[in-house]
Amino acid sequence: MGINLDVPDISARPVQRCSTKIKAEKANLFYGTFQALRDITLDIPSCAITAIIGPSGCGKSSLLRIFNRMNDLIPGARVEGNVELDGIPIYDAKIDVADLRKRVGMVFQKPNPFPMSVFENVAYGPRRHGIKNRGQLEEIVEKSLRHAALWEEVKDKLGQSALALSGGQQQRLCIARVLAVEPEVILMDEPCSALDPVATLKIEDLMRDLSQDYTIIIVTHNMQQAARVSDMTAFIMMEPDRAGVLVEYGPTAQIFTNPKDKRTEDYITGRFG
Amino acid sequence: MEIRTEFHKKLRQIQDEMLAMGSMVSKATLRSIDALKNRDMELAWQIIADDKKINQKRFEIEEKCVELIATQQPMAGDLRTLVAVLNIVTELERIGDHAEGIARITVMIGDEPPLKPLIDIPRMAEQTVDMLRRSLDAFINRDAEAARKIAAEDDLVDNLYDQVFRELLTFMLEDPKTITRATRLIWVAHNLERSADRVTNICERAVFVVTGKMEEIGASKY
Numbered sequence: 001m002g003i004n005l006d007v008p009d010i011s012a013r014p015v016q017r018c019s020t021k022i023k024a025e026k027a028n029l030f031y032g033t034f035q036a037l038r039d040i041t042l043d044i045p046s047c048a049i050t051a052i053i054g055p056s057g058c059g060k061s062s063l064l065r066i067f068n069r070m071n072d073l074i075p076g077a078r079v080e081g082n083v084e085l086d087g088i089p090i091y092d093a094k095i096d097v098a099d100l101r102k103r104v105g106m107v108f109q110k111p112n113p114f115p116m117s118v119f120e121n122v123a124y125g126p127r128r129h130g131i132k133n134r135g136q137l138e139e140i141v142e143k144s145l146r147h148a149a150l151w152e153e154v155k156d157k158l159g160q161s162a163l164a165l166s167g168g169q170q171q172r173l174c175i176a177r178v179l180a181v182e183p184e185v186i187l188m189d190e191p192c193s194a195l196d197p198v199a200t201l202k203i204e205d206l207m208r209d210l211s212q213d214y215t216i217i218i219v220t221h222n223m224q225q226a227a228r229v230s231d232m233t234a235f236i237m238m239e240p241d242r243a244g245v246l247v248e249y250g251p252t253a254q255i256f257t258n259p260k261d262k263r264t265e266d267y268i269t270g271r272f273g
Numbered sequence: 274m275e276i277r278t279e280f281h282k283k284l285r286q287i288q289d290e291m292l293a294m295g296s297m298v299s300k301a302t303l304r305s306i307d308a309l310k311n312r313d314m315e316l317a318w319q320i321i322a323d324d325k326k327i328n329q330k331r332f333e334i335e336e337k338c339v340e341l342i343a344t345q346q347p348m349a350g351d352l353r354t355l356v357a358v359l360n361i362v363t364e365l366e367r368i369g370d371h372a373e374g375i376a377r378i379t380v381m382i383g384d385e386p387p388l389k390p391l392i393d394i395p396r397m398a399e400q401t402v403d404m405l406r407r408s409l410d411a412f413i414n415r416d417a418e419a420a421r422k423i424a425a426e427d428d429l430v431d432n433l434y435d436q437v438f439r440e441l442l443t444f445m446l447e448d449p450k451t452i453t454r455a456t457r458l459i460w461v462a463h464n465l466e467r468s469a470d471r472v473t474n475i476c477e478r479a480v481f482v483v484t485g486k487m488e489e490i491g492a493s494k495y
Contacts, residue, residue, distance in 0.1 A: 224346050258485025268348040270277030
């Protein structure tokens with residue numbers, strides 16, 4: 001493939017480092033009459049990894065999905081309160097949700113490559129956003145795969161089915177697919193729970209790498225993973241009415257060595273779970 | 274619901290072993306002074322031999338801590354407990370060394386006639402051992418306030434050390450023939466003074482395990 005390496009780096013966007021990227025103020029999420037999240041207030045910094053931890057069913061994934069309005073797809077779901085991306089309220093009626101989801105990409109628990117070639121998986125998003133030029137697509141595919149630390153492993157089989165890749169490779173392909181549309185924020189919902197330990201460490205390494213240029217928010221059941229990989233950690237817990245609340249949010253090193261709230265301490269030391 | 278019962282049981286066992294080591298060290302310190310007072314060479318040699326058991330105990334506890342850290346990924350208060358225990362057993366081991374040092378001085382003194390009756394040196398030992406026992410209690414009870422108070426008592430030991438030093442100095446000034454014997458007693462007192470300083474380090478760990486903050490408390494004048 002004739003790659004022109006003079007194209008602008010997809011990561012070379014004007015990013016204000018370590019400013020507030022996403023802000024939630026008293027955000028409440030309802031599924032019909034059931035309140036899933038209550039009064040969530042937190043500032044998520046840019047160019048850092050923020051981990052969301054908490055017991056099963058506490059609303060971690062729901063919180064993640066608030067940030068790119070994925071909950072909109074669930075009938076009866078509604079969000080109250082304010083959620084902002086770069087200071088702009090994302091639940092405003094004027095917001096183009098497709099555009100929002102381009103800026104705030106998502107990686108899911110199970111690798112979900114499309115049943116098409118490796119190349120087409122990555123080119124899919126840019127094509128949808130109107131890029132038709134083959135050369136340009138090739139550049140985007142290579143850059144995205146390189147950025148997702150997958151290029152060396154797949155450069156000779158771009159035409160092969162993505163489903164033939166290993167689980168870890170498939171997950172990195174899904175990350176490349178997100179990167180291809182030049183997002184600013186990457187939401188990861190349990191991105192390693194279907195992967196073996198080595199593939200998990202590779203993804204974690206990749207996340208650290210990507211955090212230089214992207215705001216990453218990860219939901220994880222694996223507390224060690226949150227401790228290893230994130231800069232900030234938010235601990236969510238269910239209240240008796242089953243609504244999730246933010247118990248504690250702070251620098252990861254502090255949360256895992258000296259949490260302020262007894263409930264955080266009890267959860268991360270396994271005294272309840 | 275407690276979900277890591279096995280891990281937390283092991284964590285408690287490690288702290289129990291640390292207490293057992295604390296009592297070995299307390300005993301060694303008090304017995305080293307008995308041996309000195311009574312010129313009991315047999316006891317002195319016994320203390321020297323027993324120090325190996327203290328050192329061994331320290332390694333055992335360290336190994337258990339390392340194993341728990343490697344296999345259980347302790348977090349927050351549990352992690353602080355293990356880090357504190359690792360530090361405390363090091364301090365205990367050194368206090369044990371000070372007791373052994375006193376026993377070796379006793380062997381050196383042998384059957385030389387006593388320079389004077391021992392009064393302040395046994396007081397230093399009692400005060401130090403009392404502080405040691407209470408500092409470990411403060412750690413187990415997660416009582417940072419008590420730990421800070423115990424560390425402040427180091428001044429008592431320092432003052433006794435001053436007193437011992439001044440008194441022995443007068444002996445030496447009056448009669449240079451006493452210099453060897455007086456110097457040896459100063460060494461004994463110095464060992465005890467160092468032990469009390471190490472107790473203040475244990476107190477710092479007792480504060481750390483509660484607050485998560487590494488703070489220096491009760492800085493000794495020596």
